[in-house]
């Protein structure tokens with residue numbers, strides 16, 4: 249059977265073919281048991297046991313493809329959705345908890361402008377042309393007269409596809425608009441941020457009119473389960489019943505904690521899901537209210 253016939257009737261799910269989100273998206277697919285074999289050089293792979301096809305695309309194209317209905321579902325950055333202008337055309341199914349960074353206006357650290365208003369009329373280089381144009385259009389409107397705007401004295405935005413941060417050093421720009429996570433790239437180029445346009449993370453999106461809505465629900469809940477299992481741990485502890493009320497205020501669980509009586513005296517065992525980020529603090533608090541034998545378990549998968 250040729251590739252086109254194989255794909256007919258399949259639900260399509262796009263993931264970034266390279267870059268910062270690639271590995272973590274693949275690990276989500278693995279956790280959701282969406283197993284596939286990708287042939288060398290082919291950007292399409294059939295999932296085993298389900299009528300689903302994985303499509304490998306540049307992160308920047310995924311938002312547009314899902315918005316236009318060429319692909320049913322996709323994983324990409326929220327920044328890409330905003331840049332593609334498809335917010336209203338896609339369903340935001342779930343935040344994925346990785347790919348967290350900010351889109352910021354950056355200028356030379358030593359002699360650069362101190363505010364974005366000082367950049368008005370200057371040259372900006374970016375890979376986010378639409379967002380940068382929208383952002384500076386508003387500032388231009390505030391700072392310049394209508395006459396000046398008509399004379400073309402507004403801020404000029406130039407597109408480059410990567411290595412944005414070198415533009416100032418090369419004398420091509422007075423400032424850049426680029427993503428910042430640790431700030432290492434920005435500092436290495438002698439830049440610092442003077443404003444944040446948006447905060448972003450990876451997100452699972454869907455088209456509003458998918459080819460197979462039941463399958464979208466199934467795939468979404470599998471992926472949501474993996475995301476939740478990465479976000480939470482299971483906390484287990486023993487406590488005397490007299491202290492139970494205080495303890496369950498600390499660990500209320502997602503719905504409610506599971507409480508089982510112990511053979512010994514008036515003790516109970518409590519089990520509750522806790523956010524990974526909060527587990528150390530919760531353990532400290534539990535100890536102070538009299539909990540013992542506090543154990544933490546990783547969750548390998550779940551449905552919430």
Ligand SMILES: Nc1ncnc2c1ncn2[C@@H]1O[C@H](COP(=O)(O)OP(=O)(O)OP(=O)(O)O)[C@@H](O)[C@H]1O
Pocket residue numbers: 266267268269306307308324325326327328346347348349410427428429430448449450
């Ligand atoms: N430093 C970072 N930290 C966290 N997330 C990031 C970072 N850089 C980019 N991202 C996220 O990943 C998405 C894709 O960016 P990425 O740079 O991986 O793509 P690319 O530029 O197409 O790939 P490459 O940089 O390999 O050419 C961005 O839209 C953003 O959501």
Ligand SMILES: O=P(O)(O)OC[C@H]1O[C@H](OP(=O)(O)OP(=O)(O)O)[C@H](O)[C@@H]1O
Pocket residue numbers: 267268409410411412413426427428429430431432433434
């Ligand atoms: O704040 P940091 O942790 O340094 O991360 C920010 C950098 O990460 C991305 O670049 P990427 O590695 O994708 O390279 P690119 O600029 O060539 O796309 C982004 O464009 C920044 O340059």
Ligand SMILES: [Mg+2]
Pocket residue numbers: 267410
């Ligand atoms: Mg990049």
